[in-house]
Structures are given as C-alpha cells and as structure tokens.
Amino acid sequence: MKADLTLLKTRIPVSDELRARCLDQQSGIKPARSNWLIAASFLVLISLNVAACLFVIKQQQGTRVTYLNNFESYE
C-alpha cells in the first residue's frame, strides 16, 4: 500500500515571492514573551514597590521617634 501511495510525491517549489513574504514578516513581528517572563517582571516590580513602601514607613517611624524624644526633652 505504501508503495502505491509513493506516487504522491509531486513537489511544488517554494516561490521567491513566498520566501520574501515569510522572511519579511518575521522582522516585523516580535516573538510573544513567555508567560514566566511576564510573571517574573511583575514580581520584580511588586517587590520593588513593597521595598520602597517599607523604606518610607521605616523612615517616617524614625522621624516620629526623634520628634517624640525631642518633645520629651523640651518638657
């Protein structure tokens, strides 16, 4: 059967026009970013935000303590 089916072997060539169409489109399309890369980017962003918030909170706490200490010393 496979021998009979090997009849089906006509090959049409790839035209230059098709080659140009396919190869040109590649330069115009950026490959989709993988999901893990997007997730990792989000995680980094969130971590940076949290770190920044903690830093600001700590600084504010420090200022308040200094202010209270100073206030007590005035009294």
Added chain:
Amino acid sequence: MPNIELLRLGSEREFKKLFELYSPRILNTAFYLLGNRQDVEDVTQEVFKSVVVGVASFKAESSIQTWMYRITLNKCNEFLRTKNRKKRKGIMIGIVDSQPLITEETPELVHILKEAEWLLWKQIHALPEKQRLAMTLFAMDDLSYQEIAAAMNISVSAIESLLFRARTQLKKYKPYES
C-alpha cells in the same frame, strides 16, 4: 536543525534556517489539502507567522516539525471552514460546522499532478476528513504513526484505525492500478 532558544529570542538567521528546512513540506502538505497555489501560499505564510508569534510558548514536548504540522492542519481547516461557510452563507448557518470540509479540484492541481497522482488524490479526497488528513500525512510526508498522531492530536491507535479504514476504502476503488 534550527536552534529553538535562538528562535525564541527572535534570531532572523534561525528563522531563515527553519523556513528553508520546512517550507517545502508545509507548502506541499497544504497544497494536497487545499489544491490551490494562491490559497496554499497564504496558508503557508500564516503558518510561519504563527510560528514566529508562538515559538516562545512552544514547550518542546513534541518536535518542532510535529508542532508545525499541527499548525498547518489547523490553518488548512480554518481556511476551508471559512471558505465553505462563505459558500453556504444564507442557507442554514446552524448546520455549517457539521458539514464535511470540501476541497475543490482546481485546474492547477490537475495540471501539476500526473495522471496516476491525480486519480490517487481524488480517491484520498473522497475519504472522510480525518482519514483524508491521516492518509495525506502518511503518504505525502512519510510521517510515522506517532508523528501523525501528535500532529492531529489523537492517539496512535486511532491513527492505526483511521489508516486501516482508509486503506480498505482505497483498495475497494483501485482505479489507479489499471
């Protein structure tokens, strides 16, 4: 063989390698399924576009060849469905999707295929859709049962059954032997 990692990074050189290696197979498989050069070139372009866009999410669970055949079959099906839907527009939209896919016998196809090939092509195209797809991949591209199963997203035993039934049908006709 093109490097998948470099392809993921958008390497033009690797894409060119991939194109040179697989475009003849993709083009000819689509040609046997669709039968019209212009349509086939459009579908081939769509396949390579999908490859560029989707290569980042390609998990390499199957070979890149199998993955590309799967895209090709999907694109051909999509194309035929749209074409058949347009033809039947206004008749009964509700039953459109249950209709078998029909490929036209184009003058170009008759011209390109030799007489014996033409008769065989006609017999293969008279088969039910899944048998037709399996037989085209088996006869045209010498894909193994495993590769055809992966491309069509069904089990190897289902492929064996499809090919067995297709062979039985083709043996019944046998006009190309005369």
